[in-house]
Amino acid sequence: MSVLERVQQAAETLTPSERQLVKQLIANPRDIALATASELASRVGVHEATASRLARKLGYPSYSGFRNAIQQEFIVKTDPAVRVRNTLDQTTSGDLLADLIGREIEALTALPRYVDMARLSEAARVLLDARRIFVFARGNAEALGVQVERRLRRMGLQVFALRGDARDSAEQVLAMEKGDALIGCVFRRQPKLYAPLLDHVRAVGAKSIIIAGSIGPSLAPKSDHLLFAPRSGSQEGFQTLTVPMAIANALVLAMAAEDKRGALEKLETLGQLIAAFEG
Amino acid sequence: MSVLERVQQAAETLTPSERQLVKQLIANPRDIALATASELASRVGVHEATASRLARKLGYPSYSGFRNAIQQEFIVKTDPAVRVRNTLDQTTSGDLLADLIGREIEALTALPRYVDMARLSEAARVLLDARRIFVFARGNAEALGVQVERRLRRMGLQVFALRGDARDSAEQVLAMEKGDALIGCVFRRQPKLYAPLLDHVRAVGAKSIIIAGSIGPSLAPKSDHLLFAPRSGSQEGFQTLTVPMAIANALVLAMAAEDKRGALEKLETLGQLIAAFEG
């Protein structure tokens, strides 16, 4: 039974102070969901004990139980991602595929909270201004690296993939100079090569861009530009490249949009870009 | 300063346990915003004291202060009213990122109309029963091929990637026998190699599975199993691998679910699979 249903049910027996509290709850449910009993009470100028008693009266075991219910109803259930998943569940009865798609959509929906156009544009400029671009992607990230490499090369940029073992990569990296850029993809754990690589990049005066998952902000040393967002799936489980690939794609589109030198100069909307872009 | 900025700033000094906590926070910010220190700690299996210390390290006066900041950033700021404004801003300013994400979601939502669990399960069975698996992916599809190869290999299967030019591939394919399987990825145009390759597969009595875009039904000769769905973006424009990658991921999950021989035998929901799967 929902919080509001319970309120309705108990409506007749509510005291004036309790009505005040309920009124406050209905007016600002999201605030109250995050507040303590005393906070709610002081908002309407009654004693916290009254709030505690209200929770009981509505059938909750404690004020915490009451607040949890409010949180579920007004925060968790109104989460955009959860809504999408519910919608999908209704259409196709929860099989693996629908579940997977739901998670992907959920993660994509959350993406703009972590990456915005300003960051993308900055990174895009760096890549456009770079003389040469080195791509670093190991392990799970490899497929993404392949894709990035491909797209950048298609834009007419000089791209080098850092493949092979540490020694091979080191040799390739020796060629790096000021004016070059590194774009790396990192998920799960920080690769052994990461720290020395970024140190080297900084030392020679090149720029670094990292596309990452949840680990992004924990990476050390920091890159010049960090584009990260959580991937879909639970932390240690089956995670996909959908979100980071979306970041990479957006980055490429941002480059196309930023590129004042190129043929795409005055195109602004994605629709126009798409029409002109050799995908 | 935002929570994530503080994390970045302190990134270098974070301990392994603290990184775990941060990762969890980034993956489920809204849950953590509503949880207590002990709850966050137990999610990643560390002591609540560690969570408390993390809050301090990030510059908050207490764990409550930390949690308040999280709530402000991930709940209050995404309040429906605020969100509507953001959405408007995005659409009016032709935000590339939001536009891209919208298209991806649209395409993903349509996926179940083209691929269902029955088809996926059939294909999964073929791969599980195959003695060896050959992966064919050229051009745009290459990144997807890399990913498929990786995932199948991780499941303990014998996988061979058909790389190099036509001659190289031909030589590799000569080894194919009855009981083997081919999984191919095809978008845009039918590759030169496609027809002879599939003829050969059929001739030796092996099975073929193709993951494709809109071109799927037009491919000739037909594969034994065809998994196709339109990709996001307009027909000839900037198309992404999101949808075909979702198909591939679903296929891998279906294999895990089908695998009666393996350790994953009785897992049914994606949640359980995820918990057990080394992604």
Add this chain to the structure above:
DNA sequence: TGGCCAACGCAAGAAAACTTGCAGCAATGT
């Protein structure tokens, strides 16, 4: 006016949540 009852604040007590000193342990360097 007096008696009754419900409502409510008070404040002490209980529970939950958070903090912190300490010790064990593992990793790292000498």
Add this chain to the structure above:
DNA sequence: ACATTGCTGCAAGTTTTCTTGCGTTGGCCA
């Protein structure tokens, strides 16, 4: 091999938050 350093869990201490018995207050009815 030993010393050092730093991470982390433990458990006791502290603070915050919630609950509850009690007494006062104010309204209502006889």
